[in-house]
Amino acid sequence: MSEATHPTGGLTRRGFLKTTGAAAAGLACAGAVGVAIGGGALAPAKATAQGEERTAHLCHQFHCLTGCNLKCTIRDERITLIEPSDIVADKKHSTICLRGIGELSHIYAQDRLKVPLKRVGERGAGEFEQISWDEAIKTIADNLKEAQQKYGEGSVFIRKSTEAGIEFDFITQLLHADSGGNWGLDRGQANGLGPAFGPWSYLSNRSHWEFKDAATIIELSHNPLESAMVWSRPLMDAKEAGTYIVTIDPRFTGTAAKSDEWLPVRPGTDAALIQGMLKAVVDNEWYDEAFVLAHTSCPYLVDRDTGKSYRSAEVMAPNPAVVSAEPVGAPMVWDTVTGAPVLYDSANAIPALEGEWTVDGKHLVTEFTLIKEWLDTLTLEWAAETSGINQQTIVNLADRYANNGPAIIDIGLGGADKYTNADVLGHSTAMLVALTGQYGKKGAGYGSYCGLGANDPSATFNYWVLPEEYHYGDSPVSMYDMPYQENSIHAALTFGDAFTLEAGAANDMLEWVKSLDFFAIVDIYHSSAVDYADIVLPACTKFECEENVKQLRDSMGHVMLANGMVDPMFESKSDLQIERLLAAQWGLEDLLPESYEELARFMLDGAAELDPRMEGITYDALLEHGGVMALPETGDDYMPDGLAEGFLTPSTRIELYYEYLVDQGHELPVYEDANEAYESNPKKAQFPLYFTQGKSRYRIHAYYSANEWFQEDFGLSLNIAPEDAEARGIVTGDDVRVFNDRGSFVATALVNRSLQPGVLFMAETTYTRYYKEGFLQNVTNSARLERGYSMFFGPQIPYNDVLVEVEKA
Ligand SMILES: Nc1nc2c(c(=O)[nH]1)N[C@H]1C(S)=C(S)[C@@H](COP(=O)(O)OP(=O)(O)OC[C@H]3O[C@@H](n4cnc5c(=O)[nH]c(N)nc54)[C@H](O)[C@@H]3O)O[C@H]1N2
Numbered sequence: 001m002s003e004a005t006h007p008t009g010g011l012t013r014r015g016f017l018k019t020t021g022a023a024a025a026g027l028a029c030a031g032a033v034g035v036a037i038g039g040g041a042l043a044p045a046k047a048t049a050q051g052e053e054r055t056a057h058l059c060h061q062f063h064c065l066t067g068c069n070l071k072c073t074i075r076d077e078r079i080t081l082i083e084p085s086d087i088v089a090d091k092k093h094s095t096i097c098l099r100g101i102g103e104l105s106h107i108y109a110q111d112r113l114k115v116p117l118k119r120v121g122e123r124g125a126g127e128f129e130q131i132s133w134d135e136a137i138k139t140i141a142d143n144l145k146e147a148q149q150k151y152g153e154g155s156v157f158i159r160k161s162t163e164a165g166i167e168f169d170f171i172t173q174l175l176h177a178d179s180g181g182n183w184g185l186d187r188g189q190a191n192g193l194g195p196a197f198g199p200w201s202y203l204s205n206r207s208h209w210e211f212k213d214a215a216t217i218i219e220l221s222h223n224p225l226e227s228a229m230v231w232s233r234p235l236m237d238a239k240e241a242g243t244y245i246v247t248i249d250p251r252f253t254g255t256a257a258k259s260d261e262w263l264p265v266r267p268g269t270d271a272a273l274i275q276g277m278l279k280a281v282v283d284n285e286w287y288d289e290a291f292v293l294a295h296t297s298c299p300y301l302v303d304r305d306t307g308k309s310y311r312s313a314e315v316m317a318p319n320p321a322v323v324s325a326e327p328v329g330a331p332m333v334w335d336t337v338t339g340a341p342v343l344y345d346s347a348n349a350i351p352a353l354e355g356e357w358t359v360d361g362k363h364l365v366t367e368f369t370l371i372k373e374w375l376d377t378l379t380l381e382w383a384a385e386t387s388g389i390n391q392q393t394i395v396n397l398a399d400r401y402a403n404n405g406p407a408i409i410d411i412g413l414g415g416a417d418k419y420t421n422a423d424v425l426g427h428s429t430a431m432l433v434a435l436t437g438q439y440g441k442k443g444a445g446y447g448s449y450c451g452l453g454a455n456d457p458s459a460t461f462n463y464w465v466l467p468e469e470y471h472y473g474d475s476p477v478s479m480y481d482m483p484y485q486e487n488s489i490h491a492a493l494t495f496g497d498a499f500t501l502e503a504g505a506a507n508d509m510l511e512w513v514k515s516l517d518f519f520a521i522v523d524i525y526h527s528s529a530v531d532y533a534d535i536v537l538p539a540c541t542k543f544e545c546e547e548n549v550k551q552l553r554d555s556m557g558h559v560m561l562a563n564g565m566v567d568p569m570f571e572s573k574s575d576l577q578i579e580r581l582l583a584a585q586w587g588l589e590d591l592l593p594e595s596y597e598e599l600a601r602f603m604l605d606g607a608a609e610l611d612p613r614m615e616g617i618t619y620d621a622l623l624e625h626g627g628v629m630a631l632p633e634t635g636d637d638y639m640p641d642g643l644a645e646g647f648l649t650p651s652t653r654i655e656l657y658y659e660y661l662v663d664q665g666h667e668l669p670v671y672e673d674a675n676e677a678y679e680s681n682p683k684k685a686q687f688p689l690y691f692t693q694g695k696s697r698y699r700i701h702a703y704y705s706a707n708e709w710f711q712e713d714f715g716l717s718l719n720i721a722p723e724d725a726e727a728r729g730i731v732t733g734d735d736v737r738v739f740n741d742r743g744s745f746v747a748t749a750l751v752n753r754s755l756q757p758g759v760l761f762m763a764e765t766t767y768t769r770y771y772k773e774g775f776l777q778n779v780t781n782s783a784r785l786e787r788g789y790s791m792f793f794g795p796q797i798p799y800n801d802v803l804v805e806v807e808k809a
């Protein structure tokens, strides 16, 4: 490939590997990973050099949910400049963030994994020696084969981290491996919202470009100015248009700073705040009665004595958002014309919204009556005391939300989602949206406005499928349960560090990993789990490939084919070639695409037959256009709003009463404390501080930690309020130890006013090698909510549901 002609620029690529490979082979041995390679691949390009220069474009990271198209200047086979793309159709999509600008320092970082490694020390000690690719691949295959022969197919666990797993995941399916079951991430509120609006309704079906059409936007536990930087634009457009923005966050975030109002909620108590709003809405009759009658389950009848819905014999499909739900009868309402129960959709009926009747000895009430009775048991004093937000503020917000034109609740998938009581929050917010009718009209809506197909139309590609006999194995135990529940896993292979990034209480997870017969990892950087692996394979970054093209993705209304890549650095390889090498050990490599080019051609070939909007977007056309082509415009309002064609619920209306949780007392969003983070927890005597985390604009989770610029200036800051710091004799710059009964780590104190006393904040997560001692994920919580197992997305990992103490280290 090194001599291949560049398809757009017509320039040749040099034999880059010939020199860097030799340099890397010379240095790699135990402990040498991360040592500087003098004058080799990591040396800066000379700005004055006269050399061959070309540009290439690619879709940057997915997992910041952004996917900027970046323009790279490559001189003498070294990337020398990274800029926002100038060939996207719409200038507003010409975006880049600090991570994109800083990529040079990241791609050429010292902490890249450079060569295949074999563990020589204890698991966890990080002692390795260099081995050949052949030996590494064979060792992995031998161990996976042995496990499957000894213990069965289900004994092999293979998991890709999100960013590593977007285009394909072949080897897992070829081996029928266990891929770890429910993810346990980003769907805590979704669990509580799904039964009402449909399983995937937590992803807003509206465009964030209509933020400016809202009178009010509530940013609920969401910090888009860091977690969705390049889309802060629609939010700022709204601000300029006069939209009133409220941010609910324990911390004074960048987003809070741009808002009209900041509500510093106590961690883990958002549901109490929303329930205070619900109470104000119902007590003051600020609900939208016409919407409630037409589109929600509020008039449906419930048998007061059993808590079960009163239904006809006629069978309807079960609620798709409820695990193992049974088919149900059609709901009934009380018809005020005939004075009798009738089917909910009877044409001539005028259903009662409230009331209680006795039919055949059954005491029937409407759901709305039950909701009112439940809200009567709550007080605004309670909501204020629990959430830390005063009563009048709660009432004012409810008034503004319900009575002041269209309003949006834009939820974050971090923050409040990462407590065990997130489903209660989701259910409460669903009720608030439904009762006020803030749904299905321009400038109104609820969910994560996260652009995953919602802000921009997405492309249609063919999907490379393996022959039927190759498929994922069962995952009877989810990954987050593996340290705690009996399971059949004996050997593991991960692409990216899933074990410590995706599981709370990393000490527990790593103890379990240590108990495995075998563990191998494919990563680009020396991530935390690398030290526990028996074999380590170095993958290359997005900017490198054995070929001139790499992944095909779609983002921001464009199809993007990464083109003009440089060769993989050191001895790294692309994920596709690594999967092919592995597959070859089973003689199955021919089932995989040979190259990214073959994969991209396949994905595009005939795509226009699946979706006419793909017309003309072919592999060759893409290369001619520098790798970027726009999809036809669809306008802001292209997504269905759910009202016309109905919701994905049995009755196609918003169903607010969760019959499947009657036995657990959660048919209504009855408040409950978080698992650990709550005021009256006796643990607070020992561990008095809430430890919250969130995203940093400098990283995508742990990714970008290896960028040395970021390490210098944006390292391991533990944000602490002045009162808490003073009480412990801590000043900015001190090394501090953060600890609880699960573990500890050392970070650098940053004393500041962004936090209320009693609350800490730190950006999640960074590879262990950047800590002096321990790491953040040691102290986080892995409690799983029992109720969660009956929910669509399963229990969620409550990373933020954490109490700690801090002392000077
Ligand atoms: N830069 C960057 N962007 C990213 C990512 C990244 O790693 N880096 N990751 C992407 C991913 S996977 C996700 S899921 C999204 C998440 O996007 P967000 O939800 O915006 O991300 P977070 O920063 O985790 O959480 C948001 C806020 O929740 C606050 N918070 C903590 N506890 C509570 C609480 O109890 N109540 C309330 N109301 N707020 C609380 C935190 O202070 C934080 O400011 O970001 C995506 N975007």
Ligand SMILES: Nc1nc2c(c(=O)[nH]1)N[C@H]1C(S)=C(S)[C@@H](COP(=O)(O)OP(=O)(O)OC[C@H]3O[C@@H](n4cnc5c(=O)[nH]c(N)nc54)[C@H](O)[C@@H]3O)O[C@H]1N2
Pocket: 063, 161, 162, 163, 164, 185, 186, 413, 414, 415, 418, 495, 496, 497, 498, 501, 502, 503, 522, 523, 524, 525, 527, 539, 541, 542, 575, 693, 694, 700, 701, 702, 703, 764, 765, 776, 777, 780, 799, 800
């Ligand atoms: N304490 C705490 N932990 C959290 C959170 C929190 O709030 N607090 N938030 C959580 C959230 S919202 C999420 S979504 C998860 C994210 O967890 P992941 O889905 O695992 O995160 P990613 O950033 O996609 O993947 C990062 C890993 O993949 C590697 N990698 C990146 N690109 C590639 C590639 O192309 N090929 C290969 N082979 N490897 C690659 C990186 O080096 C790193 O090891 O983390 C969660 N972890």
Ligand SMILES: [Mo]
Pocket: 185, 186, 413
């Ligand atoms: Mo996430």
